[in-house]
Amino acid sequence: MEGGRKDVDYAPVDAGSWTLRDEEARTFVSAATRTVASLVRSTLGPNGMSTQVQTVDNVEEPETVLTSDASEILDAIERGGGFGHPVAALFVDAVDGMRRELGDGSTTAVLLGEALVDEGVDLVEAGLHPGNVVVGFSMAAARAGAVLDALAREVDPEDVDLLERVAATSMTGDLDATTREAYAARVAETIRVLAEWGDTDWIDTDDAKVLAGPEAPGGRYRGVVVRRYPGPLDESDESLREFDWSMLEPMTDATVALVDEEIDVEKTATPFGQGSDPGVEIESFEQWTDYTEGLNRRVAALVDRLDGMGVDVLVSQERLDDRTRTAFESGGVAVVDEVKYPLVDVYRLARASGGTVVDDLSELTPDQLGMVGSITERRVGDEKWTFFDDCEGAVYTLIVDVETETASAEHERMLEDALEVTATAATDGQVLPGAGAPAMAVAADLRGYATSISDLEQLAIEAFADALESVPAALAANAGADRLDLLAALRAEHATNEGPISAGVSVDGESFDAWEAGVVEPRRLFSQAVETANSVAEQLLTVDAVIHPGVDLGEFRPEPERD
Structure with missing residues (x-):
């Protein structure tokens, strides 16, 4: 020691x-x-x-x-x-x-x-x-x-033929020559336009989305295709909620308003419930009448506001309750809600249409509205697809028809990779x-x-x-x-x-x-x-x-x- x-x-x-x-x-x-x-x-x-x-x-x-x-x-x-x-x-x-x-x-x-x-x-x-x-x-x-x-x-970003060859080369897998050429043509033209509209140093491929599915209407759409489908509550036997399978009437040159927050008219619809506790306290039939009339006035004010600005379609990221939806539709404003699969679709539609996404319809101004050349809806399998097509903005949706659901993910991945690869060639200018x-x-x-x-x-x-x-x-x-x-x-x-x-x-x-x-x-x-x-x-x-x-x-x- x-x-x-x-x-x-x-x-x-x-x-x-x-x-x-x-x-x-x-x-x-x-x-x-x-x-x-x-x-x-x-x-x-x-x-x-x-x-x-x-x-x-x-x-x-x-x-x-x-x-x-x-x-x-x-x-x-x-x-x-x-x-x-x-x-x-x-x-x-x-x-x-x-x-x-x-x-x-x-x-x-x-x-x-x-x-x-x-x-x-x-x-x-x-x-x-x-x-x-x-x-x-x-x-x-x-x-x-x-x-x-x-x-x-x-490579010149305007050289569509060369861009097609780049896209076709990137597509491996079980594709016949005709299908490969068709896919490559859609990819190349999309990248050409994105390069023309975008920054010369970067092409934003987020402005091009790929969808695939059996019986899908294949093609290249200048705009956004929104997919919606029934959720668990829509399909539950214990729920009164049902998915709306009704289809919009086709529209041309439609004015759209875009909102990414829930349209909650209860916040300012009634003077009741102004205490520290949340909610509305109703103790009599008269109070109930005042409450519902307040809701109706609030919804009617929103409908009048949009109608006065010439809005044809309200696009909402969140679901509208039945009262609000009915009021808008009765007032001549069509509704496309639950645009959240994925969440970015409403923002892509804003870029396509030239509109602005707002979080409060009461603050919407005419310069925040978008314009869409054509709007149609159709059922594709177990989903409802809304086509916002012929838009001015350089936003595209590429759709391919495949035989099975299993092939859908593979073909979507294949075209997404082709878009990235072709964009790289166009941006770098070398192959x-x-x-x-x-x-x-x-x-x-x-x-x-x-x-x-x-x-x-x-x-x-x-x-x-x-x-x-x-x-x-x-x-x-x-x-x-x-x-x-x-x-x-x-x-x-x-x-x-x-x-x-x-x-x-x-x-x-x-x-x-x-x-x-x-x-x-x-x-x-x-x-x-x-x-x-x-x-x-x-x-x-x-x-x-x-x-x-x-x-x-x-x-x-x-x-x-x-x-």
Whole structure:
């Protein structure tokens, strides 16, 4: 004992029981990225297959997801419990950020990220320091940008034909050529108009909504289509409330008023209940008469106000009670209420019609009214759809007719992604050939560039080139081709040209010119995939130990932030 302290016998700590080091740690990392890539590899390209995931929806109800979209697959897995591996969670979260920004490119980023980690681990196992690998990979990624600059072509937002090709290229899944072309045409024209109306630096795709459903009236509508359907109270045997299936008479050049708060006439309809307690205290028939007359006067005043301004339709985010609805309709003002699926529809309609959403009808002014070219209603399945069409504002609704409800979500997702991708091309003003051509072009350039590097980073640059070829290799495999034969042919074709060329993998699994075939994608899509994959590889390749005190790695389920 020294300095008054007592000697304490501590139990020995065996750090090795909860530490993975060196080769074990690298195996732990690469196994996770390999597993994630295996989940989405078969979805890449026009021959990509669908995957079924048994999961839960956002309210924890059982859900079956059938999709060929990598992001949808990964999202569904996370909703069902997430990934039971910390590295897998980190990997997926990094890629998901790219998908949220661009609407596509997740599969390419995942496959390239996995390939870079595998190539990097092999180099480290062979004796190369992780720092050299990371530096070499960074040099290769920077070089890739220059190659893509030479390969890219300019795109004019007014070039609808080119925008159509971008949209069509982004649509994977089971679509026949006619349907794909029809979808692409709607997307391209929508983006052209949004680019014309919007900021040159940004196209707001929130102004374009996609709806799909069996028997849906397919087409492109300049305006908003509001979907409403019976709720639990409407369908309950114990409730007197019923859903209103009556349809509005068709209107043209209609004036609309928009409100996003409940129309509560009871607040100022009667002088009763002015004490500290809320509510109206009625103790006699006379009081009841005064109360109801006050309500009627308040409603009548609102009706007269709207009628005096020439309002044809009142659009309300909230439900109107029967008394108020009847009063408006009797006064010649049609009502479209419960515009809340989703809540943003009333604001989209404001942008489309040139109106302003107010929270109090008593403060509505004529300059806050909107104009709609035509308004019609129809029943679609178990829903009532109201079409606010032929509007002046650049707000669109794209509707596609599908055979089943199951296909609705997939087709909506497909067109939403196509809108994002096409908007990216129009905003950036640059496109690349698709079909794996950029990956092959960059790989060919890197092999020549590597020979000019005398340091150990040369090996990492060559490994980066090998990793890039995982993208066309997956396209070839999904097309049923021999990936080694096709890669050899593509290597030879790219190597015999001085500059980058657009030779890629066709839908038949053969080499073809992607430019000539009209297979094009935004420049940023592939650039971001390379950047994302390199960033993830840099993080994971510098891991030389995994420390998990008290944590069972097999059961660890982190929940990264996801929208």
